[in-house]
Ligand SMILES: Nc1ncnc2c1ncn2[C@@H]1O[C@H](COP(=O)(O)OP(=O)(O)OP(=O)(O)O)[C@@H](O)[C@H]1O
């Protein structure tokens with residue numbers, strides 16, 4: 001799969017930008033604060049249905065404008081026609097998503113139309129950073145492959161926020177009936193069991209890819225192991241080779257539901273839900289030791305890079321066809337050996353790279369399409 005062309009209208013600082021992309025390496029270059037990451041963010045919007053910078057949609061609209069409009073043509077390898085995707089984000093009201101001109105009811109219907117792996121400097125701390133970063137890694141990767149995962153995540157997130165609000169109300173003395181706690185326990189257990197099961201199966205798949213990329217980058221003496229660490233019982237593996245189970249494991253669901261009603265007074269005192277997949281983690285070990293504590297700076301970077309490449313491999317295997325790789329400012333953060341490895345690992349896939357100083361790393365790479373980004377405009381060179 002690759003992006004053929006992208007148009008952004010009144011998106012961030014870009015009044016009207018259009019790019020026709022090469023199926024190989026594309027470099028967006030220019031000074032700081034010109035709009036390079038904004039373009040990447042606009043492209044990634046179609047993979048995730050929101051900004052990768054964690055901001056609400058309305059901040060994506062160019063200051064002073066009524067709406068932002070994004071259009072993407074993408075194509076699957078071997079296809080003879082493009083898929084046209086559109087998003088209109090208004091100041092007020094709901095965003096409108098379209099595929100081939102037809103309206104979609106939400107992001108779930110767009111899942112899989114465009115898949116991308118984003119790699120930005122923040123991901124270099126995937127190993128050493130907080131568990132939230134690793135959960136988000138898993139959620140973003142799995143959500144691009146399954147509308148059912150998107151749905152479960154949205155049920156879980158909403159139910160968790162509502163239950164936390166209820167816990168705070170109860171702390172202030174409001175009377176909350178046991179039936180209300182049971183409704184939330186059921187919603188969180190059902191969606192949570194599904195999420196845990198998919199995440200766990202995803203991590204199992206991830207491990208082999210991470211180990212082989214890591215071995216390629218290092219002398220191969222230390223072997224990474226990856227585990228999904230679930231606060232409930234360990235999820236059962238789905239059928240051999242399967243990633244997305246049709247229904248959650250019943251035992252897991254039941255144990256999660258029981259935990260969510262087991263000590264509500266403690267949760268009221270804490271003012272937050274103490275149990276569930278929002279507290280799970282992905283643990284990474286090197287030779288049996290927690291990589292977070294044991295690995296060198298260089299090894300944690302190599303592991304992070306390996307995880308991103310592994311995400312791409314799983315996207316290809318499950319989604320059918322390579323995803324697009326978006327690298328925001330990562331080259332300036334990597335040393336020459338890792339840059340070289342990354343470029344060779346990405347081979348002839350479509351890559352879109354932002355950089356202030358491409359000349360420091362691009363020499364020797366052929367077939368690059370250049371886009372000069374200056375003050376919200378794009379020129380092809
Ligand atoms: N909604 C908006 N309306 C207008 N301008 C915006 C909006 N949101 C962000 N900007 C501006 O867009 C500019 C470009 O941001 P962007 O992150 O794309 O820069 P960049 O070229 O990637 O720079 P760097 O090399 O520093 O990463 C910023 O100066 C920012 O203030």
Ligand SMILES: [Mg+2]
Nearest residue numbers: 036037329354
């Ligand atoms: Mg940037």
